[in-house]
Amino acid sequence: MCAEKSHDKKPNFFLSMLGNKCARCRRGSIYKTKNPYDLKHFMEMPDYCPVCGQKVEVEVGFYFGTGYVSYALSIAICVASLIAWWVFFGFSIYDNSIFWWLGVNGALLVVLQPLIMRLSRAVWMAFFVYYDENWQQLAAEKADHPQPLLSKAS
Numbered sequence: 001m002c003a004e005k006s007h008d009k010k011p012n013f014f015l016s017m018l019g020n021k022c023a024r025c026r027r028g029s030i031y032k033t034k035n036p037y038d039l040k041h042f043m044e045m046p047d048y049c050p051v052c053g054q055k056v057e058v059e060v061g062f063y064f065g066t067g068y069v070s071y072a073l074s075i076a077i078c079v080a081s082l083i084a085w086w087v088f089f090g091f092s093i094y095d096n097s098i099f100w101w102l103g104v105n106g107a108l109l110v111v112l113q114p115l116i117m118r119l120s121r122a123v124w125m126a127f128f129v130y131y132d133e134n135w136q137q138l139a140a141e142k143a144d145h146p147q148p149l150l151s152k153a154s
């Protein structure tokens with residue numbers, strides 16, 4: 001897959017989240033497609049992380065809470081674009097600049113929506129699943145003994 005050396009380094013938390021990586025190994029993608037604008041398939045997730053075997057949908061309905069994350073991300077984008085507009089164009093009560101900002105900001109949010117939705121799931125997963133130094137070892141164990149869907153007490 002990748003060079004042996006890269007397995008020793010812990011990938012950066014924010015970069016792996018921005019790259020929609022699994023929270024446990026920070027290497028495997030949690031989406032089947034890399035293209036967020038492949039609108040038919042952009043939210044499809046594999047059942048397990050292709051690199052470490054972490055369950056991507058940790059439990060049924062796990063990603064319902066992402067609404068809060070995408071709301072927060074959207075507000076952050078609105079604030080950032082408001083400040084940028086203020087700095088570059090300025091606001092005045094004597095022209096329509098506030099309405100231009102509202103229109104542009106709305107369009108921006110629509111265009112960025114797929115990215116926001118994907119990122120919010122990665123952020124949500126990072127709330128509950130933490131980086132595991134031994135992801136490689138556990139992934140290998142899991143491959144040797146695949147877990148049955150219903151584990152029997154034995």
Ligand SMILES: [Zn+2]
Nearest residue numbers: 022025049052
């Ligand atoms: Zn993983």
